[in-house]
Amino acid sequence: MxxxxxxxxxxxxxxxxxxxxxxxxxxxxxxxxxxxxxxxxxxxxxxxxxxxxxxxxxxxxxxxxxxxxxxxxxxxxxxxxxxxxxxxxxxxxxxxxxxxxxxxxxxxxxxxxxxxxxxxxxxxxxxxxxxxxxxxxxxxxxxxxxxxxxxxxxxxxxxxxxxxxxxxxxxxxxxxLKELRMLSDISPAMQEMLCTRCKICPLVCPTAAINADDPILTDKSLCIRCCACVKSCPAGAKTMDDPRIKQAAEQLSVNCSHxxxxxxxx
Ligand SMILES: Cc1cc2nc3c(=O)[nH]c(=O)nc-3n(C[C@H](O)[C@H](O)[C@H](O)COP(=O)(O)O)c2cc1C
The missing domain is CATH 3.40.50.360 (Flavodoxin domain)
Incomplete structure (x- = not known):
């Protein structure tokens, strides 16, 4: 072959x-x-x-x-x-x-x-x-x-x-297959004071949920919570701080440490 x-x-x-x-x-x-x-x-x-x-x-x-x-x-x-x-x-x-x-x-x-x-x-x-x-x-x-x-x-x-x-x-x-359970209406928070408008986040967003002209604006209904924007923000302005995600992350960091x-x- x-x-x-x-x-x-x-x-x-x-x-x-x-x-x-x-x-x-x-x-x-x-x-x-x-x-x-x-x-x-x-x-x-x-x-x-x-x-x-x-x-x-x-x-x-x-x-x-x-x-x-x-x-x-x-x-x-x-x-x-x-x-x-x-x-x-x-x-x-x-x-x-x-x-x-x-x-x-x-x-x-x-x-x-x-x-x-x-x-x-x-x-x-x-x-x-x-x-x-x-x-x-x-x-x-x-x-x-x-x-x-x-x-x-x-x-x-x-x-x-x-x-x-x-x-x-x-x-x-x-x-x-197991039933799909996706949380809706959650997207990373943006700390406007830290944002430098470098516009990396709209570039890496796979669903165009972040407004390309004004990255402060996110369409929550399009966000898939992939965290590409959080991980690529050079200023640390994006954080996933929804309490449901934070709680899940806390549990995962304890239960999935092996x-x-x-x-x-x-
Ligand atoms: C919405 C969502 C659901 C996830 N569900 C699981 C999961 O069920 N099990 C798991 O081990 N990791 C899960 N992850 C973690 C991703 O599978 C993991 O971080 C992966 O490496 C991301 O791939 P990427 O870097 O190519 O985007 C989830 C991540 C997200 C954003």
Missing amino acids: NINSAKLIYFSPTQTTRKIIEGIAQGVQIVTVEHVDLTPPDARMQKFAGIHDELAIIGSPVYSGRLPIDFISRLRRLKGNGAPAVIVVVYGNRAYEDALLELRDVALEAGFKPVAAGAFIGEHSYSTNYTPIAVGRPDVEDLGKATAFGKMIREKMINIRTLEQTGSLYVPGNFP RKEPETYL
């Missing part, structure tokens, strides 16, 4: 998923890599070129044990045309529950053929100095594991003559 070229397809507001996907691609030793970043709001309308005779490495963060709905709708715009796909979820050291199973099925529906899967760990979007959760992950050890996983995928692909030869890929998860390790399925 051709594993000289690959498309890295991902949704990654705080960049941990992107890092893992890149680590895997490095291990596969792909010559030509093209990024299909589904994170910016433009991906909701963008026309994507079809995937032909190449490997797809598809990654998403885990939101409440499932996939972010914005990622699913954007991935559905792509046509897999039977291309082999490595599917990856990245979670904040709590649990990935049904996300990998959901990704396998969404990838299949979009015309991809999942051949390998992985669940990796990234710093939790709600991690702060006061409520640290998986800080700094993926770290060197995680990225080493991502590259080693890529090498295993290379071996597997070299030995496959036709994809029909490969059976359905097992990944853990429950069906029916380091989890990546899991892979080939």
Whole structure:
């Protein structure tokens, strides 16, 4: 099978998923890599070129044990045309529950053929100095594991003559998938005094919830609480200070302090 070229397809507001996907691609030793970043709001309308005779490495963060709905709708715009796909979820050291199973099925529906899967760990979007959760992950050890996983995928692909030869890929998860429970009408607070109007936050917001002309204004109904704005604000003007999120973060920093390790399925 051709594993000289690959498309890295991902949704990654705080960049941990992107890092893992890149680590895997490095291990596969792909010559030509093209990024299909589904994170910016433009991906909701963008026309994507079809995937032909190449490997797809598809990654998403885990939101409440499932996939972010914005990622699913954007991935559905792509046509897999039977291309082999490595599917990856990245979670904040709590649990990935049904996300990998959901990704396998969404990838299949979009015309991809999942051949390998992985669940990796990234710093939790709600991690702060006061409520640290998986800080700094993926770290060197995680990225080493991502590259080693890529090498295993290379071996597997070299030995496959036709994809029909490969059976359905097992990944853990429950069906029916766990019910989606998303909090609404919460968005990070902005401390106007600290804001320098650098306009990084509207640039990194995956749903265009932050007004591009006046970043003080956020449409709460569009915010998916990914914390891209919080983590990228150079002035520390954005904070997720809703009491429900703060309480969740406090619990996670206590209950999920034991380091989890990546899991892979080939
Ligand atoms: C709304 C939301 C829900 C989340 N749910 C989970 C979860 O169920 N389990 C978990 O371990 N981490 C969860 N996380 C943490 C993210 O999966 C984790 O931080 C991931 O590394 C973010 O990926 P990114 O850097 O590519 O955006 C959640 C984060 C957000 C914003």
